[in-house]
Amino acid sequence: MAGATHLRFRSIPWPVMAKVEDPEQLIPVQIAHFIFSPQHSVGKARKDRLKEALLRWHPDRFETKWLKKVVEEDREAVKDGVGRVVRALNELLNPTDLFG
Secondary structure, rough: OOOOOOOHHHHHHOOOOOOOOOOOHHHHHHHHHHHHOOOOOOOOOOOHHHHHHHHHHHHHHHHHHHHHHHHHHHHHHHHHHHHHHHHHEEEEEEEHHHOO
16 A cells, blocks of 8 residues: 555455445455464554554554555545444454354
């Protein structure tokens, strides 16, 4: 993404294994499958993987660095997608929140 100047929702490398066409496809189970994949962050603990992903996808950081490069018509979908990713990561980091 570093050299791109006109990003679209579909061009964002979302943290899931499959291609994503809309924010509704960014669900916790798919994000967990990606983050905890044996090929992702080899040798890192589960909690460390989640913390790194939370830093990468933090809405303020993402907005400052990338959102201005997203075409106007996709910005709301990208914001929604980033929010869904962060909520899923937080649920994975604090699994007790899922039940209480």
